[in-house]
Amino acid sequence: MNRTVVYAIGGNALSSPTGDDQEQSARILAGVMSDVIDLLEAGWRVVLTHGNGPQVGHLMSLDANQEMDSWVAATQGMIGHSLAINLDSILRRRSRPEATSVVLTRVLVDPEDQGFKFPTKPVGPILSDKQVMSEDWDIAETVRGPRRVVASPKPLRILDLEVIRSLVEKSAIVICCGGGGIPVIEKENYLVGVPAVIDKDHLSALLAIDMNANALIISTAIDAVKTGFGTSEEKSHSKLSISEAKKHLENGEFPAGSMGPKISSLIQAVEMIPNIRSVLCQPGDAIKALRGDSGTTITISE
Template identity: 40%
Template structure:
């Protein structure tokens, strides 16, 4: 029986730093991601691919607002659905191209994710979306459009929106059925379309859910053995940015908790990924990996002959 890996891919991996986000750029980046996923499939894994949408959903929201005088603007949860379709198609085509003759099939599932309407995240927006602006531009846009803006690293300011915690996956039974058919499943795109339980049924709510947390929720719900959190850093580091920084090849979940509590993994960078990994392992998962797309496959190999310069960081259950 093939094991299942849930792979979380950031929206920034599809629209990369210093790119404008043209279709050609995004398609080329999707092909790179598809090669890594096909490598996992060749190694015998069933794969569920979850992607982020921070740059893309923010860009779509701007397009909605700019054209509001011609056609009605759609709410943020609708632009999340739009980005899910756009990026799901992009990744599906890339996977079918890279996996020609080797894949049973690829299915992209429009995925709704339940959140709680009283989640504290709605009062404190933190999720960056869309392009970068100068401080002056960001201040002007905030005043004119009612945005909340914040500095995002060294590249400038961005709009930030609410990012509530995912509590359930509406389409999880369909995702399980597709895994059983050995399909590569693209699901939970952009963290999923956020919905709440209302009087008439499910209702969309404006937010963008963290894709790493949604990937963890899916992975735990389908009893996946592995959770792979793809980033642009080959390994997780302790004391990152200091002269004595050191890379971690493997740590236990208990060690990860201690390092997190010690402030080693800031919320604006590695924190959410390490948190998702911890939650996955504590809910029954076997291995979580944080690394680049190219190192994902080798990092899942637990053999003693793994070379440290070809793998990322593995987080495993408490060592006996």
């Protein structure tokens, strides 16, 4: 029986937030490609989602007059094409039968969502002191430095879900939900794009739930979930129960602009599908993480 995994790739894996470390980005992307092939060879059907924070922020800085939802759509095409062409080349060399498919993905959000009132989602590169002082943007300090922040409403419904599902059933490697999806609202029986960036980890969890997936993998730069990060009491966790993870969230261990959404997304998946493998790991460690030999697994109980 085929098993389905939703694998979330961070936007920084595709382009570093400062734009000056392409060698590191290439290494990370190579790890992602390795994971996909390993998963296919282990019998998994793979659905890829990806972030777009650095890319959408860069495009927004080039043309502030273009609607943000259009830039999200543009990054879905750009990044989806890049991932697909890399994967297609590897699949051909391995003589594997799978095809790739990139799905432009729209996501329904609530126009009254609090995310529109309190922008929190970092986009674009690290800002210089001059930009912080001169640009008329919402700006927040992140772990890596100051970045522009935009509205980040919660995803309600993936409008292209059935298209994604049908492609997965045909054994395609589906690349979808890029950048958290294109946010739209319903207005007088029409769909209208809105200026926001949905968190890709939250949407990846929703996709995994809607697909009744067997696993959700969130890949990131660290090898495991850590508490006391950067202090003398720093501790890595190979496993956390839902209650433990929630307690650490409430205690502020996982910042809202970085690890917080990843942990809450992994929790959400397990709450809705108790038997799902819900893991965080570095690119290149997917199979080991699914075995519990690497990364961090979120479980229903201790």
